[in-house]
Amino acid sequence: MNGVDLFLLGRTLMKIGEEALPTENLQAQPGSVRTVLIVVSDVRTHPGSAIGEIAARTGLPQSAVSGAVARLREAGAIVTAPDPRDRRRLLIEPAPEISHRVAEVRSAPIEDALAKVLDTTDPSRIAEVHALLEQLANHLTPQVLARLRE
Incomplete structure (x- = not known):
């Protein structure tokens, strides 16, 4: 595997993840799911x-981050508070408790999306790929990205 292969794998995994996420009661906005997930990852880190x-860290436009923060606050995934040093700025933190919507999104199964992209209904094949993805996720958490920036 080389850098291009790894990049393409990452893009494929993102698309599978987007397919697996529940979208009921959400407005269709191109790229909004990806933007929200990037912001969630950054706020958690x-x-x-x-x-x-x-x-600045994500490379997203400030307006996109503001929109994602508003959606995340509404969903109960984050909380905001004025910066005590500059009341014009909002500081963003992960919510101390998981909201119903956040729990629903985090518990969304990926098996249907995997079956679709693997073009199989074989439960053992789907379980094998699922297990490999879990193993990879244990090694490559969002927090390890900070090491790339050092």
């Missing part, structure tokens, strides 16, 4: 950040 800091 860097709690207490301001919108501008998240935008």
Whole structure:
């Protein structure tokens, strides 16, 4: 595997993840799921950040981060508070308790999406790939990305 193969694998995994996420009661907005997930990952890795800091780290436009923060706050995934040093800025933290919507999204099964992309209904094949993905996820958590930036 080389860097291009790894990049393409990552893109494929993102698309499978998007397919597996429940989208009931959500407005269809191109790229919005991906943006929200990038912001969630950044907030979990860097709690207490301001919108501008998240935008700088993720490379997303500040307006996209603001929109994602609003959606995440509404879903109960994050909480915001004014920055005590600059009341114009909001500091963003993961919510202390998991909301119903966040629990629903986190518990969404991936088997149907895997069956679709693998073009199989064989439960043992789906379980094999699922187990491999879990093993990979245990090694490559969102927190390890900080090492790439060092």
